[in-house]
Amino acid sequence: MRFEILERDGLARVGELEIDGVKHSTPALAFIDSERYPAPKGVLKIEPPSKKGKGDLLIEPSGFSTSHHDGIEADLRPAFRGSPYAAGKYDEYLSCLTETSSMMLDSKKFVDSVSELKSGDRLIKPMYCSVMGLPHRLALLAYCGYDVFDSMPLIMAAEYGNYLTSTGILDYARIKDLPCACPACASEKRGKKELLQHNYTEALNELRLLRHTISEGRMRELVEARIRSDPWLVQNLRLMDLDHYDLQELHTPVKGAPFQAGSKESLSRPDIIRWRKRLEGRYKKPDGAGVLLLIPCSARKPYSKSQSHKRFLQAIWQSGRADTVHEVIVTSPLGLVPRELELFYPAKDYDIPVTGHWDRDEKRMVEEMVSWLVESQRYSLVVSHLGDEREPVNSVLKDFVDTSQGSPGSRESLLRLEETLRDHVPAAKSGGRHSRELADMRSLCRFQFGEAGEGLCDDARIAGRWPNLKILKGETQLGMLTGDRGMVSLTIDGAKVIASSGAYSVEIEDFIPKGNLFAVGIERAGKDIRIGDDVAVAHGKDVRAVGVAQMTPFEMELSKRGEAVRIRHALH
Numbered sequence: 001m002r003f004e005i006l007e008r009d010g011l012a013r014v015g016e017l018e019i020d021g022v023k024h025s026t027p028a029l030a031f032i033d034s035e036r037y038p039a040p041k042g043v044l045k046i047e048p049p050s051k052k053g054k055g056d057l058l059i060e061p062s063g064f065s066t067s068h069h070d071g072i073e074a075d076l077r078p079a080f081r082g083s084p085y086a087a088g089k090y091d092e093y094l095s096c097l098t099e100t101s102s103m104m105l106d107s108k109k110f111v112d113s114v115s116e117l118k119s120g121d122r123l124i125k126p127m128y129c130s131v132m133g134l135p136h137r138l139a140l141l142a143y144c145g146y147d148v149f150d151s152m153p154l155i156m157a158a159e160y161g162n163y164l165t166s167t168g169i170l171d172y173a174r175i176k177d178l179p180c181a182c183p184a185c186a187s188e189k190r191g192k193k194e195l196l197q198h199n200y201t202e203a204l205n206e207l208r209l210l211r212h213t214i215s216e217g218r219m220r221e222l223v224e225a226r227i228r229s230d231p232w233l234v235q236n237l238r239l240m241d242l243d244h245y246d247l248q249e250l251h252t253p254v255k256g257a258p259f260q261a262g263s264k265e266s267l268s269r270p271d272i273i274r275w276r277k278r279l280e281g282r283y284k285k286p287d288g289a290g291v292l293l294l295i296p297c298s299a300r301k302p303y304s305k306s307q308s309h310k311r312f313l314q315a316i317w318q319s320g321r322a323d324t325v326h327e328v329i330v331t332s333p334l335g336l337v338p339r340e341l342e343l344f345y346p347a348k349d350y351d352i353p354v355t356g357h358w359d360r361d362e363k364r365m366v367e368e369m370v371s372w373l374v375e376s377q378r379y380s381l382v383v384s385h386l387g388d389e390r391e392p393v394n395s396v397l398k399d400f401v402d403t404s405q406g407s408p409g410s411r412e413s414l415l416r417l418e419e420t421l422r423d424h425v426p427a428a429k430s431g432g433r434h435s436r437e438l439a440d441m442r443s444l445c446r447f448q449f450g451e452a453g454e455g456l457c458d459d460a461r462i463a464g465r466w467p468n469l470k471i472l473k474g475e476t477q478l479g480m481l482t483g484d485r486g487m488v489s490l491t492i493d494g495a496k497v498i499a500s501s502g503a504y505s506v507e508i509e510d511f512i513p514k515g516n517l518f519a520v521g522i523e524r525a526g527k528d529i530r531i532g533d534d535v536a537v538a539h540g541k542d543v544r545a546v547g548v549a550q551m552t553p554f555e556m557e558l559s560k561r562g563e564a565v566r567i568r569h570a571l572h
């Protein structure tokens with residue numbers, strides 16, 4: 001058996017499972033095949049060793065089924081609640097969840113087991129889930145990293161008269177007009193056989209959707225939608241966020257797909273929490289930006305392209321104090337976005353429903369972040385120019401000027417903002433635009449690479465037109481901020497600077513990468529690396545290439561196959 005992970009989205013992945021030369025795309029269904037419940041043609045089948053055919057997944061029924069294969073059937077009848085498969089016997093090639101029935105009653109146990117199955121070398125094995133994979137649960141289960149599901153719950157549902165859909169379970173007997181056009185539903189017949197065929201089709205369709213969604217990097221949104229009909233699923237997602245943020249964050253790309261933050265759970269997405277934690281852990285305001293100006297977000301992103309922000313920028317510019325003003329955008333669910341980070345994912349990639357009302361969780365989050373900002377960054381003046389978010393923010397500010405009076409876009413407010421800045425802020429002494437541009441870039445590099453990022457801006461200058469800005473030292477280019485990526489892409493010279501502090505580095509055997517770097521050549525990978533990060537590829541002190549990480553650092557070290565770093569530049 002061979003398993004290769006082809007695409008990743010958090011813990012979810014699209015893979016290829018090859019058994020005896022027969023290939024299957026995962027997430028996949030593995031069908032039980034018995035006389036009473038024959039598997040469809042051409043699918044992945046589960047068989048015991050005695051019956052195994054070419055390409056079948058080999059699993060032996062456990063002791064609490066009978067030793068004979070047909071013993072499985074006894075476990076498929078109504079009222080059976082466990083897994084018919086032996087525990088721990090397949091660890092060599094499959095990562096198996098056991099005691100599934102107790103996990104259906106205990107979400108804490110379920111999420112803890114996910115964390116366990118994703119540790120050590122089990123991370124790169126296919127993860128097998130029996131009994132739980134109903135169509136409406138598949139999204140959450142795949143989000144937690146499961147790759148293969150058995151058909152048992154589909155069979156059991158048919159025995160119970162349960163008509164399965166991707167959003168929940170319906171009573172087959174009560175549906176007048178079947179909401180499906182699969183061959184079984186389209187036939188005039190209604191029986192267990194047709195119901196089972198429908199349940200199979202529904203699960204297979206959902207798995208197709210999951211593979212597409214993983215490939216698009218939008219699993220989190222789908223999961224937030226799919227969990228609504230089943231409290232067990234909601235519990236699982238919330239507990240994954242509360243108890244296993246670190247595991248999820250490790251697998252969350254630094255540059256993901258745009259998303260809708262439309263549910264309560266969106267507030268605790270790992271990429272959102274990482275944004276807030278990274279601000280608190282890494283962030284330093286740009287040098288010389290002594291005046292904090294708090295402004296509202298805009299629906300259009302990046303914010304500075306919106307009409308409202310163009311007016312704010314004009315007022316700031318006309319005050320003649322632009323170089324000393326630090327604009328920070330107040331927004332949910334990110335909390336705060338310093339202007340110089342507005343291109344960095346997910347600051348320009350989220351959408352929220354706007355009602356003008358902030359709920360209690362959002363208010364508390366913003367209060368905490370504003371308090372952190374003013375206490376840690378030490379401004380000489382704080383100006384609040386806010387709308388709906390004015391009340392919670394102003395309530396935690398001590399010394400400040402309110403220039404918006406609640407309507408930040410009005411002519412009077414904009415004029416008040418301009419005058420306040422001119423009257424309260426002394427004109428900048430030296431440096432001006434160029435040194436502020438460099439200070440903004442330094443802040444961004446620090447946010448992206450940690451302290452090592454600051455080295456990129458020592459004695460450097462900035463060239464180009466926002467959002468495409470180059471970092472130059474003398475005539476040597478170290479990196480470039482680009483508008484679409486929203487972060488700095490390094491040259492080999494830039495990678496040397498980062499690697500000199502040991503940050504964001506992948507250690508390879510003694511060769512020069514040609515094309516992309518595969519996991520097999522990697523000896524060690526820095527634990528600060530996330531998928532989507534720029535990394536230095538080095539042998540000892542010798543930086544040989546730079547590129548974008550495609551795997552987590554643990555996977556880079558464990559895997560024997562797969563693209564680990566997409567190389568941008570390599571030594572010749």
Ligand SMILES: [Zn+2]
Pocket residue numbers: 180181182183184185186198199201
């Ligand atoms: Zn159907």
